[in-house]
Amino acid sequence: MSTAAATHDDHHDHHHAPTGLKRWLFSTNHKDIGTLYLWFSFAMFLAGGFMAMVIRAELLEPGMQFVDPEFFNQMTTVHGLVMVFGAVMPATVGLANWMIPLMIGAPDMALPRMNNWSFWILPFAFAILIGSVIMSAFGDGNPSAPNFGWTFYAPLSTKYGPDSTDLFILSVHMMGISSIMGAINVVVTVFNMRAPGMTLMKMPLFVWTWLITAFLLIAVIPVLAGAVTMMLTDRHFGTSFFDAAGGGDPVLFQHIFWFFGHPEVYIMILPSFGIVSAIIPAFARKPLFGYASMVYATASIALLSFVVWAHHMFTVGMPLAGTLFFMYMTMLISVPTGVKVFNWVATMWRGSMSFELPMKWAIAFVVLFTCGGLSGLMLAITPVDFQYHDTYFVVAHFHYVLVTGAIFSIFAAAYYWLPKWSGVMPNKTLGELHFWNSLISANLLFFPMHFVGLAGMPRRYADYALQFADYNFWISIGGFWFGLSQLLFLAVAVLCAMKKGEKAPAKPWDGAEGLEWEVPSPAPFHTYDTPPVVK
Amino acid sequence: MQSTLFHRAAAGLTSLMISGMTFASDWTERSDLDLRPGVTQVSQDIQDLHTTVLWIVTVIGLLVFGLIVYSMIRHRRAKNPNPATFHENVFLEVLWTVIPFVILIAMAVPATRVLVQIDDSAESELTVKVTGYRWKWSYEYLTYEDDNDIGVSFFSNLATPPEQYNNPVLSGGLFPYGTAKELVGKEAPEKDHNYQLEVDNKLVIPSGQKVRFLVTSDDVIHSFWIPDFGGKKDAIPGFVNEMWAKVPEGKEGTYYGQCAELCGKNHAFMPIAVEVVSQDEFKTWIAEEKEKAASGPDLTPFSGLDQAMEEGKQVYASACALCHGANGEGGIGLPFAGTDFSTKPEYLNEHIDVLVNGRAAMPAFKAQLTPRQIAAVVTYERNAFGNDTGDLIQPADVNDHE
Numbered sequence: 001m002s003t004a005a006a007t008h009d010d011h012h013d014h015h016h017a018p019t020g021l022k023r024w025l026f027s028t029n030h031k032d033i034g035t036l037y038l039w040f041s042f043a044m045f046l047a048g049g050f051m052a053m054v055i056r057a058e059l060l061e062p063g064m065q066f067v068d069p070e071f072f073n074q075m076t077t078v079h080g081l082v083m084v085f086g087a088v089m090p091a092t093v094g095l096a097n098w099m100i101p102l103m104i105g106a107p108d109m110a111l112p113r114m115n116n117w118s119f120w121i122l123p124f125a126f127a128i129l130i131g132s133v134i135m136s137a138f139g140d141g142n143p144s145a146p147n148f149g150w151t152f153y154a155p156l157s158t159k160y161g162p163d164s165t166d167l168f169i170l171s172v173h174m175m176g177i178s179s180i181m182g183a184i185n186v187v188v189t190v191f192n193m194r195a196p197g198m199t200l201m202k203m204p205l206f207v208w209t210w211l212i213t214a215f216l217l218i219a220v221i222p223v224l225a226g227a228v229t230m231m232l233t234d235r236h237f238g239t240s241f242f243d244a245a246g247g248g249d250p251v252l253f254q255h256i257f258w259f260f261g262h263p264e265v266y267i268m269i270l271p272s273f274g275i276v277s278a279i280i281p282a283f284a285r286k287p288l289f290g291y292a293s294m295v296y297a298t299a300s301i302a303l304l305s306f307v308v309w310a311h312h313m314f315t316v317g318m319p320l321a322g323t324l325f326f327m328y329m330t331m332l333i334s335v336p337t338g339v340k341v342f343n344w345v346a347t348m349w350r351g352s353m354s355f356e357l358p359m360k361w362a363i364a365f366v367v368l369f370t371c372g373g374l375s376g377l378m379l380a381i382t383p384v385d386f387q388y389h390d391t392y393f394v395v396a397h398f399h400y401v402l403v404t405g406a407i408f409s410i411f412a413a414a415y416y417w418l419p420k421w422s423g424v425m426p427n428k429t430l431g432e433l434h435f436w437n438s439l440i441s442a443n444l445l446f447f448p449m450h451f452v453g454l455a456g457m458p459r460r461y462a463d464y465a466l467q468f469a470d471y472n473f474w475i476s477i478g479g480f481w482f483g484l485s486q487l488l489f490l491a492v493a494v495l496c497a498m499k500k501g502e503k504a505p506a507k508p509w510d511g512a513e514g515l516e517w518e519v520p521s522p523a524p525f526h527t528y529d530t531p532p533v534v535k
Numbered sequence: 536m537q538s539t540l541f542h543r544a545a546a547g548l549t550s551l552m553i554s555g556m557t558f559a560s561d562w563t564e565r566s567d568l569d570l571r572p573g574v575t576q577v578s579q580d581i582q583d584l585h586t587t588v589l590w591i592v593t594v595i596g597l598l599v600f601g602l603i604v605y606s607m608i609r610h611r612r613a614k615n616p617n618p619a620t621f622h623e624n625v626f627l628e629v630l631w632t633v634i635p636f637v638i639l640i641a642m643a644v645p646a647t648r649v650l651v652q653i654d655d656s657a658e659s660e661l662t663v664k665v666t667g668y669r670w671k672w673s674y675e676y677l678t679y680e681d682d683n684d685i686g687v688s689f690f691s692n693l694a695t696p697p698e699q700y701n702n703p704v705l706s707g708g709l710f711p712y713g714t715a716k717e718l719v720g721k722e723a724p725e726k727d728h729n730y731q732l733e734v735d736n737k738l739v740i741p742s743g744q745k746v747r748f749l750v751t752s753d754d755v756i757h758s759f760w761i762p763d764f765g766g767k768k769d770a771i772p773g774f775v776n777e778m779w780a781k782v783p784e785g786k787e788g789t790y791y792g793q794c795a796e797l798c799g800k801n802h803a804f805m806p807i808a809v810e811v812v813s814q815d816e817f818k819t820w821i822a823e824e825k826e827k828a829a830s831g832p833d834l835t836p837f838s839g840l841d842q843a844m845e846e847g848k849q850v851y852a853s854a855c856a857l858c859h860g861a862n863g864e865g866g867i868g869l870p871f872a873g874t875d876f877s878t879k880p881e882y883l884n885e886h887i888d889v890l891v892n893g894r895a896a897m898p899a900f901k902a903q904l905t906p907r908q909i910a911a912v913v914t915y916e917r918n919a920f921g922n923d924t925g926d927l928i929q930p931a932d933v934n935d936h937e
Contacts, residue, residue, distance in 0.1 A: 066703070342627075
């Protein structure tokens, strides 16, 4: 069926595909918007990575060598914000845009004009945020960029925030609007645009995890918007939400922020679960083990993510009963997460595995994400968290789940679907170099952070006591190595975009399953004008 | 620079290799691979719990990774060309839901026990109020045994001199290093053993007695943490948190800690140092401090400009340089070098007033510095950095200032 549809699409394409700048500015096509999201997120990944390398350069040796502690704080803050809101989230939205309609047999996203808007807000949001850093860096005597950490705790960000805090608030509002619109689009598309026969429990797991992610986004992004609005009124309109002197409570800020912030970490990781659940069966040549339990585990993780937020705040002085509740709930979340890991291992078990690039990244994801999950379980044990809290142990933990977790899975997805997007196979040599350099350097970068954290080095420190020097040196070397390795992926992506490389067939991976492999490579501009029938 | 980097690489590699075998007894000796056991019962219970949990997650991790590696070898396409087709197994799925649950309960029980113990700060013998400031700590002794009126309090500042940490290699442009440009390329003095940890006034507490800390903040959120005592507590403006420590007898000595919650520019520059002494020594010390506090401020005039300048230089380095720059060039605070404010006579009274009572972001220093220190530092600011007013301010001038 799809061959006929595709031929028709090609014809259609020929007459109506817009060209030039207008094609991208006014695009309502889910594939073009997906591409925009993916390029944008990669650009932000490089920008945020550059900031991380400034941080690591300063921490290479004890003493202040390159930047002033004030600019150091701006770097840690904006690095975090850019990576979370600019790199990981838009990358998964880009994947959703490209793949969800193809996977469920829909011609496009349900709300294509809103789709355009939700992307085009982002470059402006980040221009505002990064602009404040550039002004601070290049202008002598200019006010600081945001310097209060990506968690922007009050009152550091309210009463004591720099003038650029207002730019930050505006920027976060814009990112939030973009995320909410993107999420609504996914929900509406999944519920209304599935091909005949594509029941909910037949959907690929990537679609399921994204559907649940979208609900999380709709639930918590407004909470973030509330938090920054309260900051704004505290700063300029005389309210005292977060100021004890006016009857407010600085801890309230943390409760609100983490009520958003904890589901946010699952927003970043759930799509990864979906990606890996597509890739492992494809290269093990064996169906995903426990499909239904994967769906239920994802849903339970999402539900539990609403009742664990205060584990980020064990040291603020909560009552014993509250502390115990959040400790137990946090420990509980490791059960469904464990189920997922076991399911992936069982999928590999007695399969017929080959290790092409997407599979390499996916296996690295399973192992290293599990490392991050296990250190997360350690952090859940509250008395021990009193020691770990706000040290490099925490930094190690969340970089394992976000870099070697979320970002590794995004690379897995890119190598897996690049043939479909571009019509050519990603360059194998560059891809292998990219993988092995990233794998080794990421561990050199993040594993010693566990040790330096246990040894007692607090996070967000511009300078440190001498006993931490050796670890920091190696961490920095790993950091530069990892950062530079990502330029290899830039080369891979540019080659694909220029259509340089081996031509890809409609289904380049013999074990892959799903509707996306039934359209030609590269996927035509319009697909599934006539919906396929799923049996 | 090249040789330093190479040197550090070699030294770092060696110490990474031996660090598994050695165990430093002093926090500042070098970093360990593992969480420190510390000196209190609580910190040791925490370390035991950490060790238990670490073993559990290590075993789980090795088991899972072992299965993955085994499967990657045995179930690769070359070895196993025909994949199995199974895709569910209710027994297995129930098993790997229930077993983790049981393991979690096994971890939750000791965790709850330690948590309940940490929460109990009752029946303390000494109570100290700890207040976080940007970027220093203050300690106020509230009660000791039956004495409810101690009246001893002091501030504790970083004692590492700025020359040791200001080692800029670039200036201007993308990497602004505002306050230390003239140091670019200069040889930096060797860093002390307790670099970034030493303070001017240590918190003194007795061993063998339960000490309760009431932790709060004057500005933003800080976090009070001495790793060897076990755990940290946030210092939150407008709220008072409790924590406690009981250092056993025989463990007297100096213990270091650092601020653990981002509090702005100099977050990394406000260490904590605690001197644990025997109860007898503590009683002598607190009696002396009480006497000093009761006798009122020292108003002996300076013998001359030189004496005031010398004392003022020390005060400036510990209390002013972080914000106003080591050479009065300004930073977060306004500059002094050559400004009207610090050279014109009509501003002299205002100069003293701003120090005593504070203004806008500048905190009031009358609680932190003695009249003698304020007089010395105002004198210093008006006669250093190229300023040459010849003003000599005496302690009595400051003491009379409202």
